Amino acid sequence: MTIDAVIFDIGNVLIEWQPEKFYDRVIGPERRAALFSEVPLHEEHQRVDEGVALADVVFPLAERFPRWGAEIRMWHDHWVELAAPEIPHSVRLLRALKRNRVTVFTLTNFGHDNYPMSQQAFPFLREFDREYVSGRLRLIKPDPAIYAHVEADCGIAPDRLLFTDDRQDNIEAARARGWQTHHFTGPEGWAARLVAEGLLSKEDAQ
Structure with a gap:
């Protein structure tokens, strides 16, 4: 055909598209594992794919999980390193x-x-x-x-x-x-x- x-x-x-690799480098595998187990990063990111602005997903998520606020904001602030x-x-x-x-x-x-x-x-x-x-x-x-x-x-x-x-x-x-x-x-x-x-x-x- x-x-x-x-x-x-x-x-x-x-x-x-393996964000875990970025976090392993930046915060270490143990903290990364804890972060991804506590914060629904991939699930929330689907909203970005559906049309919500990246900042409008990431920054409210950081406020919901203040213990991980700095790490969550990296999803936005280091996007080019994350998707690479x-x-x-x-x-x-x-x-x-x-x-x-x-x-x-x-x-x-x-x-x-x-x-x-x-x-x-x-x-x-x-x-x-x-x-x-x-x-x-x-x-x-x-x-x-x-x-x-x-x-x-x-x-x-x-x-x-x-x-x-x-x-x-x-x-x-x-x-x-x-x-x-x-x-x-x-x-x-x-x-x-x-x-x-x-x-x-x-x-x-x-």
Whole structure:
């Protein structure tokens, strides 16, 4: 089946999304474990992906848990260090697709205000032909509505979209709409899929 557009998730596909690693470096693994057990950081962050400003989530959370106030505010004040580093092989694949004139989108659960911060830190996040960012759309994966929005906006038939994401639930939601999918577990497997689809040569995919 012909592929008319390749769609990348971002977190854990193009840049790492493992906030625990940042806190391990800054406050140590033991304090990090305590912080994450007491404060619902990941759960609250979903509100950012749904469209609430990062500061409007983080700062009230710091007030709710004053014992951890300084550490919670790091989620906002050190965002670029928190959502990092880039995954170099994945970035090379993105750019190889662009060189081959393959249309490339992103479909990402990301906040409307912290996404530009990450774009400034990682310029390759500005290279997509179209950006579907949950915080802007106020739709979030794996809600079928966000996939429907992509289809309506780009006008490409679902079976001509190839989507990669690290979360199985997001992949299953796309597959249910007829998209072609690849569950991302590392850039090597994604590279092999792009080669198998005829979108990249083996040399391009290195």
